[in-house]
Amino acid sequence: MKRELRSAGKFDRKLASLFEALEGREKELQARLDEVVKGLLDGSITRAPEHHPTDDTCCLPLVDHFTVVFRPNKSVPNGQDEAGRNITNFASATLFDLLNIEEERD
Amino acid sequence: MAREYARLRERNQVTLPASVVEQMGLNLGDIVEFSTNGNGGVQLHPAKIVKVGSAEARQEESAAKQDIQEGRYTLIRSVGDFRKHVEKLRKGEAPSVAEPEAEHLTESQRHDVEALVQTMLMKLLSSLVETPRGSRKRHEERATQRRQV
Structure with missing residues (x-):
């Protein structure tokens, strides 16, 4: 199945900021980003915690407390994980929009 | 609008006025984002990763x-x-x-386009072939008129 990602302009600016913020750890960040992008494109990542219930967004951890927010074009609810978070299954999605990078730390 | 000024130093360094730093809520180590506004100006934003x-x-x-x-x-x-x-x-x-993305035509749409292109080409070719004949005919008609005069 052919899958594609669309990296929003806003996401790009956040990503550039994150590289600046994590100066000296660029390789680590790039490696994790590659892992996420590869997983979404080849279908090896098919589930992720729900980010916001009303707009079908999901999130995946990057490094430290930073998380990438994205929106698959097809998804279904898939129960909850051990931490009680709602999990979304996007195995049949073919297009993912990369929207933002946010911090989970309180 | 309050205006403050700063001088460009070596290696393109500029010190942000304290009032700007305060108004933007910046702290040591924060990242800022510069974006051009298309009119030769630049806007400065805090590039914080939000919660x-x-x-x-x-x-x-x-x-x-x-x-x-x-x-x-x-x-x-x-x-x-x-x-x-x-x-x-x-x-x-x-x-x-x-x-x-390039739009893909269906098989029947592609067939229609091919047929249309073929018809247009045929018309163009026939007009090219007919033109010398038409001009020769007009030339002969004018010569006949001159002879009659």
Whole structure:
């Protein structure tokens, strides 16, 4: 199945900021980003915690407390994980929009 | 609007006025974002990574969705594409806006287009072939008129 990602302009600016913020750890960040992008494109990542219930967004951890927010074009609810978070299954999605990078730390 | 001035120093360094730092809520180590406004001016924004679930986060997600809707995105089809994209971002090069996908015609649409092109070509060819004949005919008619006169 052919899958594609669309990296929003806003996401790009956040990503550039994150590289600046994590100066000296660029390789680590790039490696994790590659892992996420590869997983979404080849279908090896098919589930992720729900980010916001009303707009079908999901999130995946990057490094430290930073998380990438994205929106698959097809998804279904898939129960909850051990931490009680709602999990979304996007195995049949073919297009993912990369929207933002946010911090989970309180 | 309050105006403050700063001098450009070696290695393009500028010290932000204290009032600007305070108004933007910046702290040591914060990242700022410069964006050109298209009129020769530059805008400065705090480039903070916002907290999950905050109002700012929701606003940023909406802005990102609008970017996608209005075509301000880069299409990524492979990890290689993504690496090149990140490299451009880190060099400060504006990422390319995705080209709209070429529309694919159905088999019958393609057949119709081919038939139309063929008809137009035939008309063009026949007009090219007929033109000398037509001009010769007109020339002969004019010569006959002159002889009659």
